[in-house]
Amino acid sequence: MTDIAEPLGRAAISLGQWGDLSVRLRRGAEYIAIPLLALAITGVLFSIFLLALGKSPIEFFQLVDRGGFGTAFSVQNTLQRSSPLILTALAVALPARIGLIIIGGEGALVVGGFAAAVVAIPLVTGNVPPLLTLCVMAAAGMLVGAVWIGIVGYLRYARGVNETIASLLMTYIGIAFMNFFVEGSLRDLTNPNKPSTMPIGDAYMVGKIPGTDVHWGLIAGIVLAILLSILLSRTTFGFAVRVAGGNPRAALAQGLPVGKLIVICCAIAGACAGLAGFFEVAAIQGRANASLVAGYGFTGILVSFLARHNPLAIIPVAILFGGIVASGGLIERRMGLPDATVLVLQGLTFVVLLMSETLYGRFKIFQVRGATERT
Amino acid sequence: MNNSALFIVTVALVGGALRVSTPFMFVALGECLTEKSGRVNLGLEGTLVLGAMAGYAISYRSGSPWLGVLGAGCAGSVLGAMHGYICKLPRVNDIAVGIAMMLFGTGVAFFFGKPYIQPSAPRLDSFSLGAWTGNQEIATALQINPLLIVGIVVGLLMAWAFANTRWGLIVRMTGDSAASARAMGVSVDLVRFLCTTAGGFLAGVGGAFLSLYYPGSWNQGLSSGQGLMAVALVIFARWNPIRCVIAALLFGAAGAIGPALQSIGITQGYYFFNAAPYILTLLIMIASAGSKRAARDVPGELSITK
Numbered sequence: 273m274t275d276i277a278e279p280l281g282r283a284a285i286s287l288g289q290w291g292d293l294s295v296r297l298r299r300g301a302e303y304i305a306i307p308l309l310a311l312a313i314t315g316v317l318f319s320i321f322l323l324a325l326g327k328s329p330i331e332f333f334q335l336v337d338r339g340g341f342g343t344a345f346s347v348q349n350t351l352q353r354s355s356p357l358i359l360t361a362l363a364v365a366l367p368a369r370i371g372l373i374i375i376g377g378e379g380a381l382v383v384g385g386f387a388a389a390v391v392a393i394p395l396v397t398g399n400v401p402p403l404l405t406l407c408v409m410a411a412a413g414m415l416v417g418a419v420w421i422g423i424v425g426y427l428r429y430a431r432g433v434n435e436t437i438a439s440l441l442m443t444y445i446g447i448a449f450m451n452f453f454v455e456g457s458l459r460d461l462t463n464p465n466k467p468s469t470m471p472i473g474d475a476y477m478v479g480k481i482p483g484t485d486v487h488w489g490l491i492a493g494i495v496l497a498i499l500l501s502i503l504l505s506r507t508t509f510g511f512a513v514r515v516a517g518g519n520p521r522a523a524l525a526q527g528l529p530v531g532k533l534i535v536i537c538c539a540i541a542g543a544c545a546g547l548a549g550f551f552e553v554a555a556i557q558g559r560a561n562a563s564l565v566a567g568y569g570f571t572g573i574l575v576s577f578l579a580r581h582n583p584l585a586i587i588p589v590a591i592l593f594g595g596i597v598a599s600g601g602l603i604e605r606r607m608g609l610p611d612a613t614v615l616v617l618q619g620l621t622f623v624v625l626l627m628s629e630t631l632y633g634r635f636k637i638f639q640v641r642g643a644t645e646r647t
Numbered sequence: 648m649n650n651s652a653l654f655i656v657t658v659a660l661v662g663g664a665l666r667v668s669t670p671f672m673f674v675a676l677g678e679c680l681t682e683k684s685g686r687v688n689l690g691l692e693g694t695l696v697l698g699a700m701a702g703y704a705i706s707y708r709s710g711s712p713w714l715g716v717l718g719a720g721c722a723g724s725v726l727g728a729m730h731g732y733i734c735k736l737p738r739v740n741d742i743a744v745g746i747a748m749m750l751f752g753t754g755v756a757f758f759f760g761k762p763y764i765q766p767s768a769p770r771l772d773s774f775s776l777g778a779w780t781g782n783q784e785i786a787t788a789l790q791i792n793p794l795l796i797v798g799i800v801v802g803l804l805m806a807w808a809f810a811n812t813r814w815g816l817i818v819r820m821t822g823d824s825a826a827s828a829r830a831m832g833v834s835v836d837l838v839r840f841l842c843t844t845a846g847g848f849l850a851g852v853g854g855a856f857l858s859l860y861y862p863g864s865w866n867q868g869l870s871s872g873q874g875l876m877a878v879a880l881v882i883f884a885r886w887n888p889i890r891c892v893i894a895a896l897l898f899g900a901a902g903a904i905g906p907a908l909q910s911i912g913i914t915q916g917y918y919f920f921n922a923a924p925y926i927l928t929l930l931i932m933i934a935s936a937g938s939k940r941a942a943r944d945v946p947g948e949l950s951i952t953k
Contacts, residue, residue: 373742431937436689436742437879438932441925444872448922570750577743612757619751623733626744630736 302638303580310628311578314621321616327607339602340595348485352556353568354594355486356381358493359548360572361590362500363421363541365581367435369504370517370537372428376439377545378569379446380420384413384546385553386450389560390458392472392553402476409472410550417546418539420446425538429531447565454561468561478555489551494587496544501583513537545569567615571597574622593618652911655784659910662788663903664896665776665795666861670695670870672798672895673853674877675884676805677846679891681727682881683809684842685822685835685948688730689745691850692874693752694723698854700760703865707768712859715768716794719855720848726752727847731840741950749874763865771860792860794852801849802892809888818842822946850874876928883935885944901927 319329340350360377367374388409395405424442427433453459455467463471478487504510516523516530523530548568553560575593579585600614633639674691681688688694701722706715730748734741777789809815821828821838828835857873858865880898884890905920935941 373740373746375746427933431933433929433932433936434879434882436746437875438929440875441872441879441929441932444925445922445929448919448925452919452922573746574750610758610761612754612761615750615754616758617754619747619754622747623729623744623751626739626747627733627736629738629740632738 298638302632302635303582305635305638306628306631307578307580307625309631310625311621313628314617314624317624318617318620321620327609331607332603332609335603335606336596336599339599345485346595346598349598350591350595351484351486351490352594353598354590355489355493356548356552356568357572357575357590357594357597358497358586359489359544359551360569361575361579361586362493362497362583363417363545363548363569364573364576365579365583365586366500366504366513366537366541366544367421367425367534368517368576368581370513370534371520372425372534372538373436374421374424374439374538374541375436375573376421376424376442376446376569377541377548377572378565378567379439379443380417380542380545381549381552381569382443382450382564383420383446383549384417384542385549385557385564386453386469386560387416387546388413388550389469389472389553390453392476393458393470396470396472396476405472405476406478406554409554410547413546413550413553414543415546417542417544417549419542421542421545422535422539425535428538429534443569450560450564451562460559466561468559471559472554473558476554477558478551487551487555489548489555492547492551493590496547497583497587500540504583509533509536545572571618574618574625577622578625655911656907658785658788659907660900660903662790663907664900665789665791666899667902668895668899669792669795669798669856669860670853670873671877671880671898672795672802672892673856674850674874675880675891675895676798676802676888677723677727677849677853678878678881679846679884679886679888680805680818680849681839681843681846682949683822683886683946684818684839685825685946686731686734686839686843687741687745687878687950688727688748688843688846689742689875689878690726690730690748690752691745691846691878692870692872693749693756694726694847694850695854695857695870695874697726697752697756698723698851699858699869700756700763700854700865701851702855703768703858704760704763706770706859707763707766710769712769712771715859716771716852716855719851721851723851723854724844724848727844727850728840730847731843734843735836735840757867760865760867764867767864768859770863771856773860792856794856794860797852798895799892802888805888819946822948824947853877872925876924879928879932882941883931885935885941886946887944898924898927 322329322332339346341347360381363377363380364374391412392405392409395408420442421439424435424439427438428435454469458469460468460470478489480487481491504513512528513533515526516528516533520530549564552564557563571593575586575589579589596614596617600611603609603613604611674695678688678691698719702715702719705718706712709715726748730744733739733744771792771794773790773792775786775790777785780786809819817833817838820831821833821835825835828838854870857869862869876898877895880894881891884894902924904923
């Protein structure tokens with residue numbers, strides 16, 4: 273990245289105003305307060321929705337609390353589900369920083385998980401040591417995921433293809449692609465119930481974090497979130513990404529390789545989602561099948577937007593939504609609500625959250641006199 | 648492939664175009680109207696699903712499928728109006744709102760649609776274009792639904808209105824330059840709000856076709872990306888309603904390739920043909936996004952191609 277360091281020095285001068293700590297603190301408070309307000313408004317609206325249906329909102333939130341966070345078991349269940357959410361949210365956040373709205377995390381998760389399950393087949397039958405096998409599987413999942421979303425980034429830069437539509441189309445293609453193999457040439461014929469690939473076997477599964485029932489995917493997700501946060505905020509690469517995201521034409525004028533940056537961001541994003549797919553296969557399912565299409569990729573979009581595409585903020589938000597997803601079954605049984613209740617809540621949260629975007633800069637308390645207006 | 652097999656495939660493709668294309672047509676026309684006014688509604692996939700559910704539920708409750716179609720349109724216009732209202736707030740990104748509306752619409756449809764998965768609602772009637780041939784196979788394959796005719800008429804009307812009416816001019820002006828629309832005393836937000844609402848209505852009607860005619864039942868896997876593909880088709884059709892209709896027909900025929908080949912005994916790669924419409928859409932996007940003609944015809948205010 274030394275070739276881009278020199279123009280960056282010049283670009284940095286114009287951004288000097290951001291150095292003021294008190295401005296940054298006040299602005300930071302705004303980024304936390306407004307999403308929290310959006311969550312609160314969603315809670316009120318959703319309560320009205322439940323009341324209109326004759327259900328008790330208090331019971332609903334109590335059940336979310338119990339099913340998601342109340343007991344040691346439910347906390348572990350929540351954390352288990354947060355791990356793919358962190359990874360798929362990272363798959364949205366990184367492209368978002370360079371100005372692309374990529375919603376194909378679900379597809380990258382599916383093809384990544386599928387690739388991991390497929391490379392495992394010869395390794396397992398060949399009795400390759402489990403640790404090596406898992407590394408190869410993880411690498412395969414990340415590589416395929418990276419290519420999957422990388423293609424979208426390339427098409428965006430080279431041909432101007434809308435990345436949002438393209439990435440969602442790639443999701444449908446990925447699911448059809450997996451079904452094609454899982455129900456065809458790679459189907460495990462000893463399992464008549466559900467079309468799947470060959471199981472990787474218990475000896476080859478990813479273990480649990482000692483003392484818990486949560487698999488290592490959670491640690492991987494948290495570590496990756498921290499690493500990507502450092503990458504974005506503390507490196508020349510991250511700076512270049514932020515400049516290109518803020519104003520692509522200015523970045524091009526400064527000589528930044530915008531196309532390369534876009535493809536790299538998309539590839540990292542796809543690798544994150546592919547890794548989520550690897551963990552779903554190697555820690556939960558044990559094989560690739562239609563259960564990989566569980567909606568984590570779509571919830572991840574919401575998580576990333578709520579975290580304002582900040583990798584560190586993604587961790588707590590993912591845990592919150594992991595809890596909501598985990599309590600879905602309990603809510604369905606106890607309150608007689610359909611399983612789509614969680615989908616309605618997520619959709620509503622997303623809509624209210626985007627409406628709250630309009631509030632930035634409206635509250636005097638977050639404004640510092642003399643600071644330039646946020647654009 | 649001998650002659651009779653070729654004949655069967657051709658009939659199946661034409662029949663497929665007539666049968667499958669209607670939802671694409673309605674969604675594409677709705678999106679075309681919205682985009683002409685300078686706004687993108689990516690949420691039409693959710694609108695399509697909600698329309699399908701509402702149409703089926705209302706048809707089941709009232710016994711009248713046409714009431715279902717109307718109800719589906721109204722449900723769609725509610726989602727469209729939400730999108731239109733939210734996007735007029737400053738600093739709100741219409742593409743992101745579209746994604747949110749897609750998730751919201753699908754969630755609401757699944758939530759309220761659960762009791763309607765089992766029961767059987769009255770369907771829309773159809774008539775056959777091929778009855779005069781006296782050939783039973785052709786007559787069955789060329790069954791068409793009145794909604795297809797409605798869709799074609801709406802497309803022609805829209806094209807005429809864009810070119811010849813004051814309202815059409817206002818919509819086009821708002822889409823090409825918000826500043827000049829304001830200078831002419833037109834409320835940009837109101838025009839876009841109305842266009843998004845009307846676009847939502849059309850997409851909702853397209854959804855009713857899915858649940859009330861073909862495939863003709865309501866379930867959670869009913870629409871898998873048709874709404875999204877239709878949005879992509881609008882770029883291919885270069886924001887022209889008549890080209891939207893033609894693109895939808897072509898797309899319907901392409902979607903029928905898999906079942907058509909199956910009907911003559913080629914069953915290899917069934918799942919590949921499931922993926923074919925998505926791959927085709929992606930290829931169409933790649934081909935049309937960078938083209939000079941698309942760049943010429945795009946409404947100036949649109950954020951989808953920037």
